[in-house]
Amino acid sequence: MLTSYKSLIQSEVPSGELIISRTDLHGNITYANETFAFICGYSVDELIGKPHSIVRHPDMPKSVFKELWTSIKAGKIWKGYVKNLRKDGGYYWVYAEVSGVYKDGKLVEYKSLRSPIDQEVQEIFQEKYDALLAKEEGKVRAIVTLNIENVEKLTKLAQDKKITVDEALKDILDDTLL
Numbered sequence: 001m002l003t004s005y006k007s008l009i010q011s012e013v014p015s016g017e018l019i020i021s022r023t024d025l026h027g028n029i030t031y032a033n034e035t036f037a038f039i040c041g042y043s044v045d046e047l048i049g050k051p052h053s054i055v056r057h058p059d060m061p062k063s064v065f066k067e068l069w070t071s072i073k074a075g076k077i078w079k080g081y082v083k084n085l086r087k088d089g090g091y092y093w094v095y096a097e098v099s100g101v102y103k104d105g106k107l108v109e110y111k112s113l114r115s116p117i118d119q120e121v122q123e124i125f126q127e128k129y130d131a132l133l134a135k136e137e138g139k140v141r142a143i144v145t146l147n148i149e150n151v152e153k154l155t156k157l158a159q160d161k162k163i164t165v166d167e168a169l170k171d172i173l174d175d176t177l178l
């Protein structure tokens with residue numbers, strides 16, 4: 001059965017362990033530690049060579065990453081809060097510090113060190129990012145609560161059409177609202 005219920009599942013970021021990754025100058029992952037692989041649900045091998053946007057969550061506004069890249073390209077450290085997407089559709093929040101890696105004074109890679117954040121901080125940033133997303137893309141994050149009967153109907157509809165529950169819900173909303 002194809003559902004997207006997992007997209008509401010938040011993974012706890014282990015405290016006392018740093019989530020580390022490095023990228024080449026284009027943002028392709030060159031190194032990932034085991035903690036990073038564990039928390040995002042991919043294996044280290046799956047991550048190496050992939051663009052870092054592999055863990056990009058659709059709730060993250062574009063302007064946050066624009067600011068990140070402008071900062072690190074200018075040789076500064078970018079510090080900020082990021083909601084990331086797990087391979088299974090779940091998510092996790094981190095505080096990240098992203099900066100250049102230098103060899104003999106020359107910029108060769110970028111690195112990111114991340115740590116867990118408190119629930120209250122997550123909520124503040126979720127609200128901030130919701131507002132940015134609405135402004136930038138006209139998108140609003142919505143949580144839909146359905147009774148069991150409607151969940152069953154929606155799941156059946158999705159199965160009949162061979163689409164995901166998310167897509168079935170989108171079709172209904174498009175038909176009703178447009």
Ligand SMILES: Cc1cc2nc3c(=O)[nH]c(=O)nc-3n(C[C@H](O)[C@H](O)[C@H](O)COP(=O)(O)O)c2cc1C
Binds near residue numbers: 022057112
């Ligand atoms: C070292 C480093 C670490 C990054 N870590 C993340 C991350 O954890 N999550 C994320 O969505 N983007 C991260 N990015 C930014 C991505 O490269 C990318 O800009 C972002 O996911 C937005 O995707 P897009 O540029 O395809 O729109 C990182 C970039 C660098 C250089």
